[in-house]
Amino acid sequence: MKVLVVGGGGREHALAWKIGQSSRVDRVFVAPGNAGTALEEEGSVENVDLADSDIPALLEFAKQNEIGLTVIGPEVPLAAGAVDAFSAAGLRAFGPSQQAAELEASKVFCKNLLRHADVAQAEFHTFSDPAKARLFLHDREDVPVVVKADGLAAGKGVIVCDNREEALTAVERIAGSKEFGEAGCQLLIEERLVGQEASILAITDGRTIFTMPAAQDHKPAYDGDQGPNTGGMGAYSPTPLVTDDIMRTVEERILVPTIHQMKRSRRPFRGVLYAGLMITKQGIKVLEYNVRFGDPECQPLMMRLQSDLVEVLEATVDGRLDEIEPMRWDPRPAVCVVMASEGYPGSYTKGHPIRGLDAAAKLPDVKVFHAGTSLWDGLPVSHGGRVLGVTALGDTISQAKLQAYTAVKCIRWEGAWCRKDISDKALQ
Numbered sequence: 515m516k517v518l519v520v521g522g523g524g525r526e527h528a529l530a531w532k533i534g535q536s537s538r539v540d541r542v543f544v545a546p547g548n549a550g551t552a553l554e555e556e557g558s559v560e561n562v563d564l565a566d567s568d569i570p571a572l573l574e575f576a577k578q579n580e581i582g583l584t585v586i587g588p589e590v591p592l593a594a595g596a597v598d599a600f601s602a603a604g605l606r607a608f609g610p611s612q613q614a615a616e617l618e619a620s621k622v623f624c625k626n627l628l629r630h631a632d633v634a635q636a637e638f639h640t641f642s643d644p645a646k647a648r649l650f651l652h653d654r655e656d657v658p659v660v661v662k663a664d665g666l667a668a669g670k671g672v673i674v675c676d677n678r679e680e681a682l683t684a685v686e687r688i689a690g691s692k693e694f695g696e697a698g699c700q701l702l703i704e705e706r707l708v709g710q711e712a713s714i715l716a717i718t719d720g721r722t723i724f725t726m727p728a729a730q731d732h733k734p735a736y737d738g739d740q741g742p743n744t745g746g747m748g749a750y751s752p753t754p755l756v757t758d759d760i761m762r763t764v765e766e767r768i769l770v771p772t773i774h775q776m777k778r779s780r781r782p783f784r785g786v787l788y789a790g791l792m793i794t795k796q797g798i799k800v801l802e803y804n805v806r807f808g809d810p811e812c813q814p815l816m817m818r819l820q821s822d823l824v825e826v827l828e829a830t831v832d833g834r835l836d837e838i839e840p841m842r843w844d845p846r847p848a849v850c851v852v853m854a855s856e857g858y859p860g861s862y863t864k865g866h867p868i869r870g871l872d873a874a875a876k877l878p879d880v881k882v883f884h885a886g887t888s889l890w891d892g893l894p895v896s897h898g899g900r901v902l903g904v905t906a907l908g909d910t911i912s913q914a915k916l917q918a919y920t921a922v923k924c925i926r927w928e929g930a931w932c933r934k935d936i937s938d939k940a941l942q
């Protein structure tokens with residue numbers, strides 16, 4: 515079978531690499547992919563020069579090339595109805611429908627759905643009129659809140675505020691100057707929760723659910739969780755924070771009720787349901803849902819997955835997850851360190867040649883997933899903010915961390931940097 519992976523980040527390199535290992539697969543196409551997928555030796559992986567948002571062109575490519583399964587990586591094509599378009603054409607695509615993708619594409623939809631499903635979350639108020647939001651902030655006690663744009667904003671539409679003044683500024687940025695565009699047409703003001711964060715991802719066909727081992731992302735740019743928010747500077751799995759007890763509670767009180775409520779709302783969910791959670795003193799609460807694999811959480815998860823991913827993806831699309839064996843995982847932890855361009859998450863320059871990738875690749879239990887890279891004269895150069903996800907397995911989290919950073923030391927380009935403390939939270 516031929517498989518098409520849509521997207522060009524670290525998540526899609528990890529997916530293409532894992533899909534390429536499947537005995538069911540002859541060829542993997544990645545649209546648009548990156549230098550990592552172009553140079554991938556595992557399976558037969560090939561880039562296709564199509565944007566991940568160009569649904570008609572992706573559909574045409576899939577028809578012309580007899581693609582047996584398309585896997586949509588990012589949220590934007592999912593929210594634009596990519597899976598619906600493929601299904602309507604009689605093609606199999608992994609991911610939720612446009613209506614089900616609302617769970618990520620509209621935070622207001624998500625919060626209301628969780629309220630109906632009786633799933634624990636931060637208290638919230640929604641506003642379409644910024645004047646009412648300002649009035650609300652003036653009328654209540656000056657307590658920390660989080661102000662969020664309703665729509666997709668590449669992870670940037672969430673502003674965590676210490677006080678009323680910051681919250682008013684956030685309302686102005688989202689709904690006044692429309693910093694996040696249409697995403698800010700509605701906004702949310704939420705209670706600010708305190709606790710430890712974890713990501714729990716599950717694959718579901720709407721009836722059966724396969725929960726994956728917990729992971730932890732590192733969103734702030736700098737060590738010790740300082741600095742501006744990013745797409746994620748590193749991740750590891752499993753996290754000792756999430757005990758078996760917590761995992762059971764998350765399945766029973768969060769994931770299952772959410773999937774049921776989606777069915778009741780006539781938006782049956784198929785694909786990856788990613789719960790961003792805060793483990794608070796008052797219990798486990800949902801911060802947000804994503805409707806896809808996390809990036810970079812996908813990289814350590816794919817490194818640990820021992821089952822044939824394609825078997826799981828196909829069973830999900832066909833609605834027969836109950837017929838296959840549960841996913842098997844390497845018990846060893848994996849740590850992924852993101853190497854970024856100088857200036858990220860602000861502006862940065864591109865086109866710097868990346869050296870040392872061969873030396874890193876020779877280290878045992880290491881896989882360097884590419885994110886923002888491209889080929890220049892056949893050689894990899896930096897082409898984005900998050901450039902590489904250097905991922906390693908180890909017998910313990912400390913050993914996986916050590917191995918990942920040993921690989922990081924082999925790699926260099928002008929302005930390359932990374933956080934030095936990925937996975938340290940596990941050891942606290």
Ligand code: AMP
Nearest residue numbers: 636660669672704705706707790801802
């Ligand atoms: P989100 O995109 O909703 O996951 O938000 C991005 C980040 O903002 C999360 O990873 C949290 O660190 C933080 N955040 C979001 N909502 C809240 C909340 N209600 N309380 C505290 N922090 C939050």
Ligand code: GLY
Nearest residue numbers: 731746808809810
């Ligand atoms: N790692 C966070 C995300 O994928 O949204």
